[in-house]
Amino acid sequence: MRLPPLPTDLRLLGLTGAPGVGKSTLAAALGLPVVPMDGFHYADVELVRRGLRERKGAPETFDAEGYAALLRRVRAGEPGVVAPMFERGLEQPLAGAIAVPADGTVVTEGNYLLLDEPRWRAVRAEVEVVWHLHVDDVVRRERLVARHVRFGKSPEAAAAWVERVDEPNARLVDAAAARADVVVDLTTWAPPRTDPA
Template identity: 75%
Template sequence: MIPPVPADIRLLGITGSPGVGKSTLAAALGLPVIPMDGFHYADVELERRRLLHSKGSPDTFDAEGYAALLRRVKACEWNVVAPMFDRGLEQPLAGAIPVPATGTVVTEGNYLLLNQPRWSAVRAQLDVVWHLVVDDAVRIERLVARHVAFGKNPAQARAWVARVDEANAARIEEAARRADVVVDLSEWVPPRTPPA
């Protein structure tokens, strides 16, 4: 069961392991969403840092920039525009998501609860954090399907999930004790999107 979003919340964080359904749930809430994935470093920067092989791990994100943007949202600043991640390009796009200065805003991503200074600065901006869980077998199959849909062959997809995504999942689950609420999505059926 999805808990109701309290009316006095400005920033709701949604976290969980890769493939758990963070983006799907965030979209289903009908609120503005800031995806953590928009704060990926671009591949050119990952190459410079020699981190392209571990793209998606905590050190491949601009956590400081993410915390700064959330601070502006929390302060109800006008004209805040967040970046997004384009899965077709596999790159972040700056200035893509206008964020309203009033009401509740959702931010979703893997590392909202990570106990590292740069990620704790993100957590400090959030009023409430939900940690999502689902059966690991279901989650892993979703991940493999996602990687295949965006260009990897099935063997490459499974290798990436095993080497990168599951190492990240272990970090995320270790940090889950810092969540305000744990939400089990095992029985949740996302609402169907009407055809365009």
């Protein structure tokens, strides 16, 4: 499959889709700087304070306002912007981890770019073009379970987390697909191979 062409003067491209759809993989394959929404996860200490630790990954467990503010600076071409990232090994955000260039196209990827809620509409307002990504649901769920296992959950705990947390979030994300500029089916897409030097 061929990906949609990118406008030459595009500043912010958004990639969204359900958990496990391949947002980070596609973002990396595009070869552009990436600002991940996951960097705006609340830290576990804050999730515990808010009573949200068992819902980590749901829309209310992110600093959407901070995300929108940073994207505003990126879109304006402000120099010296540094974005947070999410460290999967720690399962925590890391502040000041990604230097963002002041010109050229930047990709931002995350589940909730199209969510029709005030705090997430502010995020969407900063992103010029949003691609909603789709992949076969069986493949997507298998990827999610494998990811959770890779980062320390037992297969049983991983499958339970996918059903209890990831799948309700996936339904929210897919319900917002109509707000995308383009829907891209990645079911038959594979990232380009890079031969070792």
